[in-house]
Amino acid sequence: MSDTSRRPRKPGKPYRRPQKDPVRMLAFEALRAVDERDAYANLVLPPLLRKAREKGDFDGRDAALATELVYGTLRRQGTYDAVIAACVDRPLREVDPPVLDVLSLGAHQLLGTRIPSHAAVSASVELARVVLGDGRAKFVNAVLRKIAQHDLDTWLEQIAPPYDDDPEEHLAVVHAHPRWVVSALWDSLGGGRAGIEDLLEADNERPEVTLVARPGRAGTEELLAEEAAVPGRWSPYAVRLTEGGEPGAIQAVKDGRAGVQDEGSQLVALALANVPVEGPDERWLDGCAGPGGKAALLAALAAERGATLLASEKQPHRAGLVAKALAGNPGPYQVITADGTRPPWRPGVFDRVLMDVPCTGLGALRRRPEARWRRRPDDLEGFAPLQRGLLRTALESVRVGGVVGYATCSPHLAETRAVVADVLKQFPEADLIDARPFLPDVPALGDGPDVQLWPHLHGTDAMYLALIRRNG
Numbered sequence: 150m151s152d153t154s155r156r157p158r159k160p161g162k163p164y165r166r167p168q169k170d171p172v173r174m175l176a177f178e179a180l181r182a183v184d185e186r187d188a189y190a191n192l193v194l195p196p197l198l199r200k201a202r203e204k205g206d207f208d209g210r211d212a213a214l215a216t217e218l219v220y221g222t223l224r225r226q227g228t229y230d231a232v233i234a235a236c237v238d239r240p241l242r243e244v245d246p247p248v249l250d251v252l253s254l255g256a257h258q259l260l261g262t263r264i265p266s267h268a269a270v271s272a273s274v275e276l277a278r279v280v281l282g283d284g285r286a287k288f289v290n291a292v293l294r295k296i297a298q299h300d301l302d303t304w305l306e307q308i309a310p311p312y313d314d315d316p317e318e319h320l321a322v323v324h325a326h327p328r329w330v331v332s333a334l335w336d337s338l339g340g341g342r343a344g345i346e347d348l349l350e351a352d353n354e355r356p357e358v359t360l361v362a363r364p365g366r367a368g369t370e371e372l373l374a375e376e377a378a379v380p381g382r383w384s385p386y387a388v389r390l391t392e393g394g395e396p397g398a399i400q401a402v403k404d405g406r407a408g409v410q411d412e413g414s415q416l417v418a419l420a421l422a423n424v425p426v427e428g429p430d431e432r433w434l435d436g437c438a439g440p441g442g443k444a445a446l447l448a449a450l451a452a453e454r455g456a457t458l459l460a461s462e463k464q465p466h467r468a469g470l471v472a473k474a475l476a477g478n479p480g481p482y483q484v485i486t487a488d489g490t491r492p493p494w495r496p497g498v499f500d501r502v503l504m505d506v507p508c509t510g511l512g513a514l515r516r517r518p519e520a521r522w523r524r525r526p527d528d529l530e531g532f533a534p535l536q537r538g539l540l541r542t543a544l545e546s547v548r549v550g551g552v553v554g555y556a557t558c559s560p561h562l563a564e565t566r567a568v569v570a571d572v573l574k575q576f577p578e579a580d581l582i583d584a585r586p587f588l589p590d591v592p593a594l595g596d597g598p599d600v601q602l603w604p605h606l607h608g609t610d611a612m613y614l615a616l617i618r619r620n621g
Contacts, residue, residue, distance in 0.1 A: 439467025452480025
């Protein structure tokens with residue numbers, strides 16, 4: 150991007166061309182994709198990193214820094230916006246988005262990393278010269294020098310209201326979550342200030358990569374041979390990579406014998422599989438199967454018992470991902486593209502049914518930090534009919550004596566207990582099962598009968614699970 154406002158150079162002073170920093174260039178490119186295309190960083194970043202490595206621009210440390218710059222900036226975007234707003238003489242909406250991305254990257258380096266202030270400012274200004282031009286680089290330099298005058302705690306004292314005056318807004322600014330998200334999480338979590346602050350802090354931590362060894366196909370001992378690998382906390386099939394790394398380079402993952410799957414997601418599938426059912430246990434359904442992590446685990450568990458899994462997914466491209474995840478499963482399975490609210494299968498034919506419904510994703514903000522700024526309260530209204538429709542389908546699809554698992558990666562009460570309570574009014578022959586015994590050794594599961602997992606308590610995404618038995 151050229152800049153036409155470059156001032157004439159002083160006589161005798163040679164012009165120095167800006168130097169491209171591959172790490173910060175890549176981070177800027179990722180942020181622009183998130184902003185311009187509503188892309189998700191966890192989908193945009195890996196191919197950018199792979200391309201940089203192939204070109205020879207990056208080593209492991211470079212990739213780690215680029216990843217931190219992107220995710221760190223996105224996680225604290227709201228806080229950094231408030232800091233930047235205090236340092237400019239115009240509303241942020243009047244600052245060009247590419248300029249704001251450079252400023253946000255610089256603010257994160259100054260306030261959220263150990264990079265020395267002079268280096269953070271210098272590198273950000275150099276990036277601005279490359280992508281914005283010399284004229285706007287001067288603006289970036291002036292703003293970042295103001296930001297560098299204080300550390301993050303001092304800035305928060307200036308831009309956040311006191312907790313006693315407005316608790317939710319204080320937490321929203323300090324912990325970089327929209328106010329409505331803070332309110333919703335607090336309502337679901339309950340309790341006082343300490344618990345909600347722990348949760349919001351956990352949302353801002355970089356999550357570990359968690360693998361699943363698919364039963365009958367890979368053992369955890371194979372995955373534990375990887376560098377910095379340790380057993381999962383709760384799932385017998387989980388292995389955590391404490392230093393991140395590239396799971397796609399692990400042979401068992403390449404072969405599809407293992408996969409990347411949050412431990413909370415594993416626990417949901419395991420709980421459904423472990424509920425006793427009277428009579429046959431031969432036909433299982435994953436009615437909302439994309440992208441395939443839970444379906445692959447369920448298919449492997451079903452194969453060990455001689456059962457068959459039907460994996461249904463409405464979106465064709467996601468159905469393709471499910472088929473890829475299940476390829477090589479030792480037992481019989483089928484993947485179909487179908488609308489779960491208008492199922493092609495006959496009612497009452499399945500022994501176990503999982504419905505992991507589409508939702509706001511507020512339980513996975515550690516992994517998709519930009520989602521917190523992208524979601525709006527009225528999104529709940531869009532998901533509500535679909536969630537209720539899918540749970541009704543699940544209860545109609547299961548046989549008498551069979552079990553349904555209703556799951557969602559959101560702790561919002563409107564997507565969890567409200568959905569279950571509303572639908573069960575229409576099914577007097579169905580009863581909630583206490584789910585807690587089917588997550589053995591997992592602490593802090595509340596009063597039941599449903600289960601809500603939390604990042605700060607369990608180290609998982611905030612998965613919700615209700616188990617329901619059809620009795621008539």
